Amino acid sequence: MGRRDPRRARGRRAGARAEQLVVRAGGDRPAPARGLRRARRGAGRPRRRGDDAGARDPRAGGAGESLRAPTTRRHRELHAGGRGRRARPHDVRAGRALPHRPARRRGPRPAAGARPARGVRSVRPAHLVVAWALLLAASTAWRRAHPVVPPPVPGARLLRVALDGAVADIAVRDSRPAGGVGVPLLLVHGSPGSGEEVAALGRLLGSDRRTLVPDLPGFGGSTRQVPDYSVRAHARWMWALLDSLRIAEVHLLGFSMGGGVVEEMLAQHPGRARSLMLLSAIGVQEHELLGDYHLNHAIHGLQLAALRGVRDLVPHFGAWDDAMLGVEYARNFFDTDQRPLRGILAAWDGPALVIQGRDDVLVPTAAALEHARIVPQAELHLLDSDHFMAFTSPGRLAPLVAGFLERAERGEAPTRATAPPARRLAAADPSPVRAATPAEGFAAVIVLLLLAVATLASEDLACIAAGLLVARGSLAFWPATAACAAGIFGGDLLLYLAGRWLGRPWLRRAPLRWLVPADRVRASEAWFARRGASLLVTSRFLPGSRLPTYVGAGVLGMPLRTFAGWTLVAVAAWTPLLVGASALAGEALRMHLQQVRGLRLLLLAAALLVIMRVGAALVTWRGRRLVLGRWRRLTRWEFWPAWAVYPPVVLYVLWLGLRHRSLTLFTAANPGIPLGGWVGESKAAILAALAREAPAHVPRAELVVPPLAAQEAQARVQRFLEREGLALPVVCKPDAGERGSGVVVARTADDAAAYLARARVPVLLQEHVPGAELGVLYWRMPGEASGHVFSVTDKRFAAVTGDGRRDLEALVLADDRLVCTAPRWLARLGDRLREVPRAGETVALGDLGNHCRGAAFLDGHDLLTPELAALVDRLGRAMPGFWFGRFDLRAPTRDDLLAARGVKVIELNGVTSEATHIYDPRHGLGRAWATLFAQWRLLFAIGAANRARGHRPARLRELVEALLAHRRAVATHPAT
Secondary structure, three states, rough: OOOOHHHHHHHHHHHHHHHHHHHEEOOOOOOOHHHHHHHHHHHHOOOOOOOOHHHHOOOHHHEEEEOOOOOOOOHHHHHHHOOOOOOOOOEEEOEOOOOOOOOOOOOOOOOOOOOOOOOOOOHHHHHHHHHHHHHHHHHHHHHHOOOOOOOOOOOOEEEEEEEOOOEEEEEEEEOOOOOOOOOOOEEEEEOOOOOOOHHHHHHHHHHOOEEEEOOOOOOOOOOOOOOOOOOHHHHHHHHHHHOOOOOOOEEEEEEHHHEEEHHHHHHOOHHHEEEEEEHHHHHHOOOOOOHHHHHHHHHHHHHHHHHHHHHHHHHOOOOOOOOOOHHHHHHHHHHHOOHHHHHHHOOOOOOEEEEEEEEOOOHHHHHHHHHHHHHOOOOOEEEEOOOOHHHHHHHHHHHHHHHHHHHHHOOOOOOOOOOOOOHHHHHOOOOOOOOOOOOHHHHHHHHHHHHHOOOOOHHEEEHHHHHHHHHHHHOOHHHHHHHHHHHHHHHHHHHHHHHHHHHHHHHOOOOOOHHHOOHHHHHHHHHHHHHHHHHHHHHOOOOOOHHHHHHHHHHOOOOOOHHHHHHHHHHHHHHHHHHHHHHHHHHHHHHHHOOOOOHHHHHHHHHHHHHHHHHHHOOHHHEEEEEEEHHHHHHHHHOOHHHHOOOHHHHHHHHHHOOOOOOHHHHHOOEEEEEEEEOOOOOOHHHHHHHOOHHHHHOEEEOOOOOOOOHHHHHHHHHHHHHOOOOEEEEEEEOOOOEEEEEEEEEEEEHHHHHHHHHOOEEHHHHEEEEEEEEEEEEEOOOOOOOOEEEEEEEEEOOEEOOOOOOOOHHHHHHOOOHHHHHHHHHHHHHHHOOOOOOEEEOOOOOOOOHOOOOOEEEHHHOOOOOHHHHHHHHHHHHHOEEEEEEEEOOOOOOHHHHOOEEEEEEEOOOOOHHHHOOOOOOOHHHHHHHHHHHHHHHHHHHHHHHOOOOOOOOOHHHHHHHHHHHHHHOOOOOO
């Protein structure tokens, strides 16, 4: 047999594919055999100039043609030689296909005039599955090679504790005050979380008493993997920890889920507990989620399965292993059984304290009331706060806890034996307050989300379950109905999209393409377009017909808008009927068996809840002032976020950039400052440059580059104070900052040293300049001998003046400006809220001239004196390469500022400086925009003048990179 010619073989293969690609304009039948033979012969030889399909097939006349020029992405991929490869210019030339690189296509070409398939056809579902499997394997290997290591906890030590053959490292914050007295206090955090939740409260209580704040196993800095995450197991770990520390007796305080831990500790060793304190704590089962163990256990099981699925089935390369809402958190709830907690509380005879926030959305107030009922000796405190007051308002809680501990140790706190008889009689009632607790807040959201997800498995069963929950009193009708309707509608859309994106390719494959020809598919599309609406509505009421109908709607190309509209109508009609019927049936059955009012009781409870939430705020003076403050924050633009104020300014700056043919031209306004002072400029470098020309007007400062050990930081602070001859306080702030981020006025050397020790970015130690402050925005055109003042801002620090009668909380709420940000001040004052200043005494709440730190900005143009203007101009001219920016000036008194005596430049900002007088409450938003527009016009004009002098504006990429780097740095600023 002779040797096979590879060129002839290639020609035969190309000719065979040409049989599939040569079509007639009027149909989808192949061309005559003679034409195909000519196509084969032509496919085996090189293309010559002048060749075309008509020359090879004279019978075709104008009707027959070879492969046409590619007109869609799909056609270009076919011309490129297969699926997933794009055409190159040499593949198609003047509308002719090059036979030496034939297109590979399976099956016949769609008929002429057929609508091209939608979606990306070059990627098959199998490809996605393989890619997911490979990523998952790589992620799993990465996670096993890099297991989660609990981070070190500042101020805590790691103790190795053994329990039943298992060993765990437990991070514990242990205060050992000198001369501390009394029984130690154990504070147990909630879930998810760590000991940091109650660490601040522990520090406040640890000044004269030993306090222990551990991280429970599975959380924080402790061992993450333990066999059992239940509150009972955590209680055993806590006793093992106390045994390792040789602590015999202890006061117990549990926050949130930690309440279950300390309650289980009572059951295990009641004689070793001196007192019990429940802070926003769980307890009785009836007031947790739906109030029933089996229902709650099912919900927690679904949550655990979902989080395990995310952890084990999503390629995340360890990003999810250390998530707050991780598997350990879900195991904590799933492994816990709250049913024994009622009996444990009912058996406790010692002192007890219950503290609860009225606005707690995680643990209902009813739970605290029930705990106080079954523990008749308990002291109950209901505070106007939320679930998170343990770490948002520790100063408010510390006096309550400290006073209770003192009474308990002196024997003055009531016990069960000394509790009032009426309360002991109420506690003897074995029945709970109510059989079922309506889900509220976060619990209701979880239940509704689970109902919506459950519809993806079975719509009818999910709706029936929702109706039974309504009848039981756990959910209201319309939220349950809305959750089911949302889940059903979302599932219907998924079926439609599955048919639209994945169904049509399968119809083109054997054997489906043999059974459903293309012409019948097009006919079905037309029929569904005419009758599809009625079919969609009818199938909603016919179980079993929905899946093929909705998938078919996608396969046959029904418009998405039409499908979504009619499906929404069907869902809105069907879901209330099924949920309502199930609720009525469940109501009748429940009334017959248990003689309860179910839904009516729930509606009454909901009405009372609304009255308590809304009405209580308006009844009290404090509530009315807080509502007024919130209203003013919404109606005064100075408190709005930047994204709500700056869009018009951004658009105007873009227009200026286009007008000047450079979006970054404004950066050339200050050639002496990197990027003109866009972001991230060094305050130390700017002040040093200014100090060379005007040393008398620059406060003394020192740049400190981290990291520093604690002793080194202490020595650095002392050397700075001694070298410069300064006294405390001293200002600590990041070298590159913004809007007061990370700025602290350290009153003691220890505070300054602690700031330096925890700093992660270069920081400034700066002389503290007390007194009045002005912000002066200055500009000067290149070539001018003197500059101009654009804006003067009179900065007023937050303060209240006492009257000898009202405490600090009342004074803050009574102030017309401070009430706008009252929540911030009330949280910052903490345990000082009940202080009553003397009549005429001024209490400073802030000493920083930043609007976001509470300072009031007033228009101070009338304060600009000739002396002050001359000083600012002299300082502006002294700074090399500076033409636009804002001086933040301080002097001992306002008169000194106006006379330019003893003025210090505490900061100089560049091109992103604002004319901050716009935040004067007397100015509207329109005037503010006009001022900012004028400011940016000046910036671009100065930048254009400097560009003409040879200064190059920064590139846009440089600005973006600097902004991103600055944002990362700001995230590491020391807390204030």
